[in-house]
Each structure stands twice: as C-alpha cells, then as structure tokens.
Amino acid sequence: MNWHAVPAEAWRALGANRLRTALTMLGMIIGVGAVVLMLAVGEGARGTVTQAINAMGSELLLVSPGASSSGGFRFGSGTASTLTLKDAEAVAQLATVSAVAPVFHSGAQLVYGPRNWNTTVYGVTPDYLLVRSWNLESGQPFTLTDVRRGTRVALLGQQVARSLFGDQDPLNQTIRIKSLPFRVVGVLERKGQSLDGRDQDDIVMVPINTAQTKLFGNPFPGTVRFITVQARSAELMEDAEADIEQLLRGRHRLAKGVENDFTIRDLTAVAETAAQSARAMTVMLGAIASVSLLVGGIGIMNIMLVSVTERTREIGIRMAIGARHRDILLQFLLEALLLCVLGGLVGILLGMGGSQLVSELAEMTVIITGDSIVLSFLFAASTGVFFGFYPARKAALLKPVEALRHE
C-alpha cells in the first residue's frame, strides 16, 4: 500500500461519520485545551513568584519588633516598639552582615496640585535601595546627609508618580505629604507585585529621620517598624541570624529564658517556599488536566472499537482484495492518530484562547510557553497511538472469511 494513500483512506473514514468524529474529537480538544490552559496558568503563577523574588533582593533577613506578650496575650510582630535606629546601627557592625536598612513607615495623604493620593510613606536610609536592589528610573537618591538633617525630599514609586503627575515629569516638583512640602528628587523603577500580592510601586520614600521627626509624631522617638538586613553571603544567613539574635538580646537586656522581643525572618526561605508551592501548583494543574486527556483517550479507544466492530465487513472486503495485516492496522491506527492530532491542534488553539480569557477576566498572569504546546501536542499524538493500537490490532487480526460473513 502506498504510504501517502493511507492518510487519505483514514481521512475518508473519519469524514464518513462527521458527528461521531466531532464528538470523539471533543474529548481530545477539551483534554489538550485543559493541559495548555493549566500549564499556562501554572507557568504564569510561577513567573509572578519568580519575578517577585527577584524584585525582593537576595540574602535578606527581616527583623521586626514584637512577639511581645502581655498578661498571657501574644501580639503579632510589629505591634511593639522595641527596635531602634541604634539597634540598626549596632547590627550594621556585625561581620556577617553587609548592609542594614531600618524602616519607619506609615500611611499618608499626598497632594500635588488638584490631585491627591493615599499611599504608604517609607522612612528609609540610602541603604534600603541597596538591599532591595532597587534602582532609580530618574533623578538621584537622597544621601546620608539628607537623613541626618531630616531634609524634606522624596522618591516616588511608579504608581504614585503616575497617579499624581500623569505624563508630567515629577522631578524637582514639590508635593505635599500630610500638608508638608517635599521636593521630588527621584522616581523609582517599576518593581511589580510582592509575594503577598501588594503593589510595591505604590510607595513614597523619604529620609527616615524626616519621617520620624517631622512627618509622623512618634510616641517612641528613635524606634523603627522593621530592619531589613542583608547577609554577607547566602551561606552566612544562619550565622547572621544567630549573631543578630545574640546582639539584640544583649542590647535589650533580656535575661535567659525570657522570650525575644523581636522576630527575625529569613525572606529567602519565605521566597523559596513560595516558589515551591508555585511549582507544586503547576504540577498539580498539569496532572488534573492530564486526567481529562486520559478520559479523552479512552473515549477514542471506545469509538475505535465500535468502529472496528461496525466495519468488520469492510475489513473483510479489504482483506479479500489484498489488504495485508499491516495495511488494516495502519489504517485504524492512523484514524485514531488523526482524531487525536486534529483534536490536539484545535485543543491548543482553545487552550491559548482560554488562557487569554483567564488573564483578562481573572487578571492573572498566564504564560504560554512553546514547550507546553509541543508537550501537549506530543501527549495528544501518543494518546492516539496508545489508545488506537488495541482496536487497530483487533481489526488487523480478523480472519478474512469470518469478517466477510459478518452482517
């Protein structure tokens, strides 16, 4: 039999019963579509997490006040004011630590001309940009001198810059934070979403002293909301954590057995966990989608078996006029393969469309990779071969005389 004639015969057979062909294909279409969609969603989630991790900075420890308890009640971290700028300066002296950035933040109303915007104002030192590996899109960062003097200068996050200034250049303009005038000295680069889903670009940075003394009346002068610490290297993370704990316990004069009045969190570990759960989600989504592909494959086997029984006489006729076993085998195998490949192609298109829809309706990041398309296509084709083989073999092994006798 001519190799190029086999697809034509298989095509004809599929075309002869269009409704059944379409319904069988539907199983494959949905299966492959689901795989493409699920992989795109999973990949999107993973991409978002990876991006957030990269944006966060590396080898970071977060020291926050609290884990305070009073009369048996525990309060969450950040509820007490036990960390001070002096603590931060002391931590900076540790050998295992490369940079320290104390932060004092609070919400505030911003005004520029007729526009106003509610955002979080971060009082920071220049090192904060360093540890977060955060660059400026334009302008200059403020300096240690600005911090010492409590200058009224501000760095705007992308979201804030857009909300207050639109297309206008904010550099050297004066905005009002809580009615105090601040000069905009720089605009921060886009940072995107954080791991917990906050918009990191909705931020204003001012020198920490300015925030503490001029902007927000602080009942505990010199205290900070948290300290971001960068360890000297990834291997020194645990050592740095231990050093900081020891140092702060000494500075806070905590007796043995007394609980820490601060909490140290390893942000790298948090990120790692987030990345792992995103990976697990991709795998799980893929697995669920594979089940529908499996069901589609079984549907194809089912229909092919029916088709073999129904066309027993046709198989007998073909054998009587010279079809060999492998001609019959190939024909039915190819019919199954054609069902899967066509269904797979339509499924891929459906999955791509579905992903687009999900990204628009659910506002999720979806990423369709070439790998996922090739993977689902190969998966569909092998499903066809796998589930088509048994019915095809059954057809090929029919005895001519018995097949011809079949009514």
Added chain:
Amino acid sequence: MTSLAPSGLRVAAPPTGARESAPLIQVTGLCKEYPLAGGGATPVLRDVRLAIASGEFVALMGPSGSGKSTLLNILGGLDTPNAGDYRLAGQAVAALSPNQLANLRNRQIGFVFQGFNLLQRSTIAENVALPLLYAGVRKAERQRRARELLEQVGLGHRADARPNQLSGGQQQRVAIARALANRPPLILADEPTGNLDTQTSEEIMALFSRLNVEQGITLLLVTHEPDVARYARRLVRFKDGRIVHDGEVNV
C-alpha cells in the same frame, strides 16, 4: 467480424490449448470441517480432488451446505483447509505467509460476491481502484486504470457515483471491474447472480463469458441456477462435501 475490444484487453487465448500445461488450480485430498459447539465436528469438504487448467470456465453446483462456497473460500486464500494440498499456479498455498497470501489475493485472484461487497462510502471509481491501492500503484495510474476498467464494464459515465445509487446489476459490474483491477489470471465468483433478476443475470454472465474468451481469464463460479451454469464449459457438482460430477455442462 471486427473486434471492438478496447485497448488494454488481452488477445484471447484458445481455451483448449491451456489444458496441455500444468493446471492453474490443483487440489488433492482437501478436507475441511467446522467444530461443533458440543464437541466433534461437521465435515464440510471430504477428500476433494480437483484440477482446473488456465483459461477454463467452470461452474460449481450443489445444494446448500454441500461445501462449494467453502471450497471457493479456500481456493481464494480466505480460508484454510484442515488437510490436503492446494497449489495455485504450482505454488503450495498452505506454505504462504499471511502477507504472501494477501499478495496472492491481491494479484492472482479476483473475487466477485453475491452481495457485491462494495465499500458504500467510496465512489465506484475508488472501489475499483482499491486493489491497485493495496498493490502500491500510484494515484494517477490508479485513476486511469479505474476509468478504463469501468469503461470495460460499461459504467465509465458513473465513475463518481456511490454504490447505492446504482442498480444491482450495475453494482455487480463494478465488483467485476474491481476483480479485474490487477489483471489476475483467476476470478472466483460466489453466486454472482444470486441477487439479480433474469435479464440482469444474463448480462452479467455474458460479461463473464467475454472475459473468459477475450482475455483468457480462468473462471470458477458457484451457482444454484442451471441457466447460469449453462454459460460455463465445465460443470462440477457437489454433494455432502464430495464431488459427484465433473464434466460437460448438461443441465
């Protein structure tokens, strides 16, 4: 009389001359039995001995269940005997592999059935071309040859029709054209006129005669009808799995 035979037809071989060479079909001691559900077996063919020379036109007659169709199926390589020897053109058929057997059915033998056995979903041209497809003939050649064969049986104008758009007689002509596709030396016909009225039967039998005389094709034909058997030049009668008469057609 001038011959109006279309091109592609072979020059008629004198039927008498063929008897001198080795027989096309040689069957000795052929036995076939079908197992019964409760154990044991029904014998269908008992020690059948038959030789048919190239170019003969033989009618096989006998009551239902006498084994004539079973013999035809064995001769056509569709069924296997339990015992005995069958040689087609000197070749022991039992020794052939399934693929060789398929090749034999494809190139050496043309089948014509009572129920026509055309593929309903294909056009009649595609039906006729099907043996060529399995023989590995290229598409253009397949189409050319299918048209030619349909012309030969008088259906050249219906090439794109489906079998169910044709009358029984026309469908049987298509089946005959298909049987001729790979120019086999032997055609086996199992009650080819069983589903046809008298006039159509005569037309079909005339076509068979012409193929036998003009192309020298050996014909073996199973039938119930004496009128049909009369077209043949040799009659073999079956009864209870045995040949009871082999000779002149005198029905």
